[in-house]
Amino acid sequence: MTTAFAQTETPIVKLVGVDKDYHLGSVIVPALRDVSLSIAAGEFTVIAGPSGSGKTTLLNLIGCVDVATRGDVVIDGADTRQLKEKALTDLRLRSLGFIFQSFNLVGVLDAFDNVEFPLLLQGKLNKVERRDRVMGLLQQVGIEQYAHHRPGELSGGQRQRVAIARALVTQPRIVLADEPTANLDSKTGTAILELMQELNRRGTTFLFSTHDPRVVSRAGRVIRLVDGQIADLNASAEDVAALAAGAH
Amino acid sequence: MILIRIALRNLRSHWFKGLIVGGLLSLGSALLVVGLSLLGTIDKSMSKSVVGSVSGNLQVYAKDAKDKLSLFAGMTEGTEFGHIDDFPKVRKTLEAVAGVRAVVPMGTDVAMVYGGNVLDVKLEELRAAEKAKDAAKSKIVRAHVRRMVGLLATDLDRISELRTADNQSDETKKAIADVKRAGSDGFWKEFDADPFAALEFLENKVAPLGLNADMIWFRYIGTDLDRFRAHFELFEVVDGTVVPKGQRGFLFNKLTYEETVKHRTARRFDKMRDRLAEGFSIEGDEDLKQWKKLNKDQIREITYQLDDRTEPLVHTFLLNHLKQTKGTTDALLAQFMEVTDDNFASRYKAFYDGIAPHLMLYSIKVGDVMTIKGFTSSGYPTSVNVKVYGTFRFKSLDKSMMAGGMNLMDLMTYRDLYGYLTADRKEELARLQANTGVKPPERDKAEAELFADAGDEVEEIKPSGEAIAAPSAATDLAGAATQTGGFDEFAKVDMKASAKTYGEDLFSRVYAQGDIDGGVVRNAAVLFQPGVDDRAVQAAVAKAAEGAKLGVQVMDWREASGMVGQFLFVIYAVLAGSLFIIFFTAMVIINNSTVLATMERTREIGALRAIGAQRSYVRKMFLVEAAVSAVLFGALGSALGALVVAWLNGHGIAAFNDVFVFLFAGPRLHPTLSPAYVVIALVVVTVVTVLSTLYPAWLATRVTPLQAMQDAE
Ligand SMILES: Nc1ncnc2c1ncn2[C@@H]1O[C@H](COP(=O)(O)OP(=O)(O)O)[C@@H](O)[C@H]1O
Numbered sequence: 034m035t036t037a038f039a040q041t042e043t044p045i046v047k048l049v050g051v052d053k054d055y056h057l058g059s060v061i062v063p064a065l066r067d068v069s070l071s072i073a074a075g076e077f078t079v080i081a082g083p084s085g086s087g088k089t090t091l092l093n094l095i096g097c098v099d100v101a102t103r104g105d106v107v108i109d110g111a112d113t114r115q116l117k118e119k120a121l122t123d124l125r126l127r128s129l130g131f132i133f134q135s136f137n138l139v140g141v142l143d144a145f146d147n148v149e150f151p152l153l154l155q156g157k158l159n160k161v162e163r164r165d166r167v168m169g170l171l172q173q174v175g176i177e178q179y180a181h182h183r184p185g186e187l188s189g190g191q192r193q194r195v196a197i198a199r200a201l202v203t204q205p206r207i208v209l210a211d212e213p214t215a216n217l218d219s220k221t222g223t224a225i226l227e228l229m230q231e232l233n234r235r236g237t238t239f240l241f242s243t244h245d246p247r248v249v250s251r252a253g254r255v256i257r258l259v260d261g262q263i264a265d266l267n268a269s270a271e272d273v274a275a276l277a278a279g280a281h
Numbered sequence: 282m283i284l285i286r287i288a289l290r291n292l293r294s295h296w297f298k299g300l301i302v303g304g305l306l307s308l309g310s311a312l313l314v315v316g317l318s319l320l321g322t323i324d325k326s327m328s329k330s331v332v333g334s335v336s337g338n339l340q341v342y343a344k345d346a347k348d349k350l351s352l353f354a355g356m357t358e359g360t361e362f363g364h365i366d367d368f369p370k371v372r373k374t375l376e377a378v379a380g381v382r383a384v385v386p387m388g389t390d391v392a393m394v395y396g397g398n399v400l401d402v403k404l405e406e407l408r409a410a411e412k413a414k415d416a417a418k419s420k421i422v423r424a425h426v427r428r429m430v431g432l433l434a435t436d437l438d439r440i441s442e443l444r445t446a447d448n449q450s451d452e453t454k455k456a457i458a459d460v461k462r463a464g465s466d467g468f469w470k471e472f473d474a475d476p477f478a479a480l481e482f483l484e485n486k487v488a489p490l491g492l493n494a495d496m497i498w499f500r501y502i503g504t505d506l507d508r509f510r511a512h513f514e515l516f517e518v519v520d521g522t523v524v525p526k527g528q529r530g531f532l533f534n535k536l537t538y539e540e541t542v543k544h545r546t547a548r549r550f551d552k553m554r555d556r557l558a559e560g561f562s563i564e565g566d567e568d569l570k571q572w573k574k575l576n577k578d579q580i581r582e583i584t585y586q587l588d589d590r591t592e593p594l595v596h597t598f599l600l601n602h603l604k605q606t607k608g609t610t611d612a613l614l615a616q617f618m619e620v621t622d623d624n625f626a627s628r629y630k631a632f633y634d635g636i637a638p639h640l641m642l643y644s645i646k647v648g649d650v651m652t653i654k655g656f657t658s659s660g661y662p663t664s665v666n667v668k669v670y671g672t673f674r675f676k677s678l679d680k681s682m683m684a685g686g687m688n689l690m691d692l693m694t695y696r697d698l699y700g701y702l703t704a705d706r707k708e709e710l711a712r713l714q715a716n717t718g719v720k721p722p723e724r725d726k727a728e729a730e731l732f733a734d735a736g737d738e739v740e741e742i743k744p745s746g747e748a749i750a751a752p753s754a755a756t757d758l759a760g761a762a763t764q765t766g767g768f769d770e771f772a773k774v775d776m777k778a779s780a781k782t783y784g785e786d787l788f789s790r791v792y793a794q795g796d797i798d799g800g801v802v803r804n805a806a807v808l809f810q811p812g813v814d815d816r817a818v819q820a821a822v823a824k825a826a827e828g829a830k831l832g833v834q835v836m837d838w839r840e841a842s843g844m845v846g847q848f849l850f851v852i853y854a855v856l857a858g859s860l861f862i863i864f865f866t867a868m869v870i871i872n873n874s875t876v877l878a879t880m881e882r883t884r885e886i887g888a889l890r891a892i893g894a895q896r897s898y899v900r901k902m903f904l905v906e907a908a909v910s911a912v913l914f915g916a917l918g919s920a921l922g923a924l925v926v927a928w929l930n931g932h933g934i935a936a937f938n939d940v941f942v943f944l945f946a947g948p949r950l951h952p953t954l955s956p957a958y959v960v961i962a963l964v965v966v967t968v969v970t971v972l973s974t975l976y977p978a979w980l981a982t983r984v985t986p987l988q989a990m991q992d993a994e
C-alpha cells in the first residue's frame with residue numbers, strides 16, 4: 034500500500050538523533066536511542082515493536098507532552114526544545130490531534146460537547162461553524178445519532194469514535210494514537226482501523242503505535258522499534274507480519 | 282459557558298459531595314441572610330430606641346473631656362465629660378446645619394433620693410397636725426409614731442444583742458438610749474407640754490435610725506424639658522403632667538418609679554405576678570421562692586405603716602379573706618403571704634383591695650417635692666429639692682431598664698445639683714449674705730473655684746443638704762420648702778426659714794429660654810430631620826463645629842450609647858463565630874473533596890492538557906466550578922434565609938429581657954430583609970468557596986498531559 038498523497042517538502046515530524054532517558058531513582062533507563070525519522074503529510078504510519086520497545090515514549094515526544102533528553106524534535110516546523118510549556122500546549126492545540134488508548138473523554142459532557150471542546154479552546158469558529166464541523170465529523174465516524182449521549186452511555190468502540198472525532202475536529206497536521214485498539218475487542222478494533230484508513234484517504238495524517246501484527250498489516254508505512262532503537266524505518270507490513278508470526 | 286456546563290454536570294454527578302458541601306454553604310448563606318437581617322433590624326430598632334429616647338442622632342460634648350461620653354455609663358465608669366461652655370453658640374451654629382432639627386442641651390448623671398422612711402413622713406404629718414392644732418389627727422399619728430418607735434426599739438435591741446457591750450460604739454449606745462427614751466411614757470407626757478421640742482428630738486435623733494429608709498439611686502438627664510419633649514419622639518407622660526413650660530421639675534421614668542419607689546411588698550407582688558404569667562411556678566423558680574420568702578419575712582414593711590385606725594381595718598380584712606376567727610395581724614399577714622400557684626391571683630387582688638389602700642404605696646408621689654442628693658462636678662455631695670410632676674415612659678420601651686432607668690430633670694435643677702452657680706444660686710447666696718452679714722467669696726471667684734476644685738470656703742458657703750435625711754414623701758409644696766433648708770453650719774442660718782418663701786418662689790418660677798440655654802451644659806443631643814442621610818449630616822455638623830471653633834467633639838448615637846453598642850457587637854461576634862465555624866468546616870470539606878476530585882479526574886485533566894488546554898484554563902475550570910456551586914447553594918441558602926426572615930417578620934422574636942426590649946425597640950423584633958444581605962451572603966459564600974478551591978485548582982494545574990497517556994489500569 035502506498036501513501037495517498039505525495040510527500041511535501043517539509044515533513045510534519047522530524048526527529049534527529051533523539052535519546053530519551055528515564056530516571057528511576059539513581060538508575061537511568063534509556064528508553065530511546067539515537068532515533069531519527071521524519072513523517073510527511075498524508076502518511077499513515079505505524080510504530081511497531083514489542084512491549085517496552087519505546088513506542089509510547091516516542092509518541093509522547095512527537096506529541097509534545099514530553100521532551101527529549103538529547104536530539105532535536107521538530108514538529109510542524111517548530112523546534113520543541115526551544116518552546117516553553119505554554120507554547121508547547123499551543124502547538125498541541127494547533128497542530129496535533131490525540132486519540133488516547135483509554136479514550137479520556139470528559140465524562141460529564143456528551144459526545145457533541147466532547148468533540149466541540151478543542152474548538153472552544155481555539156476559539157476560532159462561531160457557534161454555527163462549530164456545530165457544522167462537529168456534526169460533520171460525528172457523521173464521518175458514524176455516530177451522529179449518539180451526539181447527545183454521554184461517554185458512559187456508549188460502548189468502547191463508540192467512545193473511541195468520539196475520541197477520533199475530537200482528535201480531528203481542529204483539522205490537525207497529524208493525529209497521534211498510542212495503541213488505539215488496545216482497549217477494544219478485535220472486531221471493534223478492526224472497524225476503528227478501517228475508519229482511520231478511510232479518514233487517511235480523505236487527507237488526515239496518522240501516526241500510531243501498536244504491537245498487534247493485524248494492525249500493522251493495515252499501515253501505509255511501518256517504523257520498527259526494538260529496544261529503543263529504530264530497527265527499520267520503512268518495513269513492509271508483510272515483513273512485520275512475518276516477523277511477528279515467526280516470533281510467536 | 283462550557284465550563285459552567287461542566288461545573289453543573291460535575292455537581293450533579295457528585296451529588297453526595299454536593300449534598301454536604303451544598304448543605305454547609307446553604308446553611309452559611311442562610312445564616313448570613315438571617316443574621317444580617319437581624320442585625321440590620323436591631324441596628325435600626327436600636328437606633329430608634331437610642332435616638333428617640335436619650336441620645337438623639339448625635340451627641341456633642343467638650344473636646345477636652347477627660348472621659349469619653351457614654352450615656353449609659355455605669356456608676357463605676359468615669360463621667361468627666363467636660364462642659365460645653367457656650368451652649369447658645371453651639372445650638373445656633375448646629376441648628377443652622379441643613380438636616381438638623383434641634384439641638385437639646387443635656388447633663389447625664391446618677392443621683393440618689395431617700396424614699397420610704399415612714400417615720401419621717403409620719404413626723405411631718407404630726408408636725409403639720411400640731412401646727413394646725415388638729416388634736417384628733419395628732420392623736421392618731423402620735424400613736425402611730427409611738428408604735429413605730431416601739432418597733433424600732435425592738436429591732437435595735439435585737440441588733441445590740443448580737444454584739445457584746447465592749448463592741449458597741451458610743452454612737453450605738455447613744456442611739457439605743459435615744460430610741461428607748463422616745464418609746465418611754467415620760468417622753469410622750471413631755472410631748473404634750475412642748476410638742477415641737479419633742480418633734481425636733483424625734484426628727485433629728487430618732488428618724489435617721491429608721492431602718493427602712495431606702496436609698497433610691499437613679500440615673501437622670503438634666504435637660505431643657507420643653508425641647509426634650511418636643512424632639513424625643515418616644516417620650517410620653519404616663520401619670521401626672523409634664524413640667525410646666527420653663528419651670529423646674531422632675532419626671533420619674535415609670536419603670537424606675539415602679540421598680541424603686543413603690544412599696545417593696547407591692548413591688549414583689551407585681552414581680553411575682555409577671556413571673557407567674559410567664560409560666561413559672563412558685564416552687565420551681567428561685568426568684569419566686571425568694572420573693573415569697575421576703576414578703577413573709579418583711580411583714581414589718583406593712584405593719585410599720587399601719588396606725589390605730591388602719592390596723593383594725595387590715596386585721597378584719599385578713600380575718601375575712603383567710604376565713605379565720607382569731608389571730609394577730611402579724612400572724613394573719615404571715616399566713617396571707619403564704620402564696621401558692623393556685624391562690625396567688627386571689628391574694629394579689631386581695632392585697633391591692635384590702636391592704637394596699639392603707640399603705641403608702643409609693644414613697645414619693647406625683648406632686649411631692651423630693652430632695653435629690655448628688656455629687657457636684659468636683660465630687661462633693663450636694664442636694665437639691667425638686668417637685669415631681671409625673672412619670673413618663675419611652676414608647677414601646679417601658680419594659681426596658683436601659684431606657685426605663687433614665688429620669689428627667691430640668692436643666693436649672695441639674696445645674697444646682699451638679700454644682701454650677703446658676704443665677705438662682707447666686708441670688709440665694711446674696712440673700713444669705715444679707716441675712717447673716719457673712720461675707721461670701723466673690724461670685725466670680727466662687728464659680729471659678731467650683732469649676733476647678735471646690736475649695737473649702739466654697740463648699741461651706743454652699744447651702745448644704747447634708748442635714749437633710751428627710752424624705753419628701755407625702756409632702757406638698759409648702760412642706761417641701763421646709764425641707765429645703767438643712768442647716769448651714771458656716772452661715773449659721775436656718776435655711777428652712779429662708780428657703781420657705783424662696784422655695785415656693787423657685788418652684789413656680791418660669792425661666793426664659795435664654796436662662797435655660799445660657800448656663801453651662803455637659804453635652805447636647807443633635808436630632809436630625811426625618812429622612813436625611815445620617816452620615817452626610819454628621820459630617821456637616823462636625824465641619825460646622827470645627828469651623829465655628831465650638832470646642833466640641835461629635836459622636837454618633839452608637840458610640841454615645843457606649844455599652845449598649847457593645848451588645849450589638851456581642852451579637853455580631855456570635856454571628857461571626859457561628860459563620861466562621863460553618864464556613865471553616867465548609868472550606869475544609871470543599872478543599873478535601875476537591876483535592877479528591879482532582880485526583881479522580883487526573884486522566885481527564887491530563888487529556889484536556891494534551892489536546893491543548895493551558896494550565897490557566899484548568900484552574901479556571903475548577904474556580905468556575907467553585908463559583909457555580911457557591912452561587913447555586915448561596916442562592917438556595919439565601920432563599921431559605923429569606924423565608925426564615927419572612928417567617929420571623931410575621932411572628933416576631935420576643936425580647937428575652939429588658940436589654941433586648943431596648944435593642945428591639947419594643948417587646949418583639951420583626952426582622953426585615955434587604956437585598957443587600959443576599960448580595961453579601963452570595964459574595965461571602967463565593968469568596969469562601971473559591972478560596973477553598975485555590976489549592977486543589979493549583980494541584981490540577983500540575984497534572985501533566987503525560988498522565989493521560991498512561992495505560993488505564
Ligand atoms: N515513566 C517511566 N519511568 C521509567 N521508565 C520508563 C517510564 N516509561 C517507560 N519506561 C521504560 O522505558 C522503556 C520504554 O517504554 P515504553 O515507551 O512505554 O514502551 P512501549 O510503549 O513500547 O511498551 C521501557 O523499558 C519502560 O520500562
Ligand SMILES: [Mg+2]
Pocket residue numbers: 085088089090
Ligand atoms: Mg506503550
